[in-house]
Amino acid sequence: xxxxxxEFWYEFASTYSYPAAMLVEQRAAEAGVEVxxxxxxxxxxxxEQGWNDSPFNIYAAKGRYMWRDLExxxxxxxxxxxxxxxxxxxxxLAARLAVAGLDEGWTPAFTRLVYQAxxxxxxxxxxxxxLKPLVTAAGGNAEAAFEQAASDGVKARLRDHVDxxxxxxxxxxxxxxxxxxxxxxxxxxxxxxxxxxxxxxTREFA
Amino acid sequence: xxxxxxEFWYEFASTYSYPAAMLVEQRAAEAGVEVxxxxxxxxxxxxEQGWNDSPFNIYAAKGRYMWRDLExxxxxxxxxxxxxxxxxxxxxLAARLAVAGLDEGWTPAFTRLVYQAxxxxxxxxxxxxxLKPLVTAAGGNAEAAFEQAASDGVKARLRDHVDxxxxxxxxxxxxxxxxxxxxxxxxxxxxxxxxxxxxxxTREFA
Numbered sequence: 308x309x310x311x312x313x314e315f316w317y318e319f320a321s322t323y324s325y326p327a328a329m330l331v332e333q334r335a336a337e338a339g340v341e342v343x344x345x346x347x348x349x350x351x352x353x354x355e356q357g358w359n360d361s362p363f364n365i366y367a368a369k370g371r372y373m374w375r376d377l378e379x380x381x382x383x384x385x386x387x388x389x390x391x392x393x394x395x396x397x398x399x400l401a402a403r404l405a406v407a408g409l410d411e412g413w414t415p416a417f418t419r420l421v422y423q424a425x426x427x428x429x430x431x432x433x434x435x436x437x438l439k440p441l442v443t444a445a446g447g448n449a450e451a452a453f454e455q456a457a458s459d460g461v462k463a464r465l466r467d468h469v470d471x472x473x474x475x476x477x478x479x480x481x482x483x484x485x486x487x488x489x490x491x492x493x494x495x496x497x498x499x500x501x502x503x504x505x506x507x508x509t510r511e512f513a
Numbered sequence: 514x515x516x517x518x519x520e521f522w523y524e525f526a527s528t529y530s531y532p533a534a535m536l537v538e539q540r541a542a543e544a545g546v547e548v549x550x551x552x553x554x555x556x557x558x559x560x561e562q563g564w565n566d567s568p569f570n571i572y573a574a575k576g577r578y579m580w581r582d583l584e585x586x587x588x589x590x591x592x593x594x595x596x597x598x599x600x601x602x603x604x605x606l607a608a609r610l611a612v613a614g615l616d617e618g619w620t621p622a623f624t625r626l627v628y629q630a631x632x633x634x635x636x637x638x639x640x641x642x643x644l645k646p647l648v649t650a651a652g653g654n655a656e657a658a659f660e661q662a663a664s665d666g667v668k669a670r671l672r673d674h675v676d677x678x679x680x681x682x683x684x685x686x687x688x689x690x691x692x693x694x695x696x697x698x699x700x701x702x703x704x705x706x707x708x709x710x711x712x713x714x715t716r717e718f719a
Contacts, residue, residue, distance in 0.1 A: 366684065368684035372698055379705075476574055476578060478575045
């Protein structure tokens with residue numbers, strides 16, 4: 308029987324998506340759940356909420372708390388963390404590459420490497436020279452991947468992800484969606500989302 | 514030796530403060546921690562962030578998620594819950610009463626009763642007739658409590674709580690603050706906050 312699935316919706320600029328990306332596959336495997344990787348962009352969704360910057364920059368007290376909280380989470384989970392010198396970084400190209408890798412299967416490894424570049428090595432994930440070796444290390448063909456990332460097909464597929472996210476009620480990242488449509492927001496809801504999938508493993512509407 | 518303390522900062526209109534208020538004392542007792550009850554108002558702090566309504570009303574998708582999430586939390590914790598027909602309700606008078614009860618010790622019981630009125634019985638917690646029996650049931654003298662709640666002293670003390678909250682970095686509710694100043698935001702951080710207090714039981718600056 309096929310494993311039940313959990314959709315993992317993430318945005319490369321999102322801070323709390325970092326620990327989620329590093330942990331989701333292992334935690335899901337322990338629960339007997341398969342992860343469906345869903346790179347998307349929060350920018351368009353935030354824009355509709357009237358934000359043209361991260362809410363963690365717009366709301367200073369919330370931002371200060373988030374950085375401390377992220378540091379605590381990474382320490383507790385044993386995840387390397389260095390506060391990025393630039394925030395948020397533009398994750399558009401990385402997201403297109405992640406979409407390009409979905410069918411070939413190197414997206415999960417690539418995603419983790421991109422988050423580590425941003426949040427553990429303070430690298431600019433909008434820089435092609437930063438991303439190129441990450442595609443290779445994840446098992447992709449860098450030249451072909453960048454070509455695909457620039458194609459209309461991949462651009463459209465990423466836009467579709469954003470539209471789908473919006474229509475499923477997503478307003479932040481990371482978000483998790485169970486097969487029955489149940490939405491969980493935040494790294495701290497990962498285990499709850501997995502528990503939900505185990506109890507509600509099938510789509511409500513086939 | 515005195516027990517280490519955890520400050521519990523709450524606002525009566527705050528949805529996630531409801532499960533926190535219902536659970537904090539029991540969870541703290543299990544951890545060997547004493548709760549310091551800190552009623553305050555989020556309105557002035559939200560106003561400085563440019564919000565003149567709950568962010569859950571301003572941001573519709575976030576609001577829809579919050580109501581579902583609150584329902585899940587209450588179900589998981591065995592806490593009665595009925596979605597209020599009015600949100601947010603004005604918690605100013607209730608907060609003043611809660612401040613009035615601090616020295617006499619009936620604030621914790623009163624706080625739980627007010628949250629139950631709002632989030633389990635859909636009652637208007639701005640209504641004196643709703644609040645009066647709750648003061649009595651919590652062990653206070655209703656007439657004296659309302660008189661105190663209208664006094665300059667209690668009004669000033671509540672304003673001081675708001676100023677103190679702001680200066681400690683609080684931007685939402687519920688929030689928990691450990692003796693060393695460490696801040697935790699959200700009902701879902703209660704256990705983490707208690708664990709922190711056990712490891713850091715004393716004030717950094719005596």
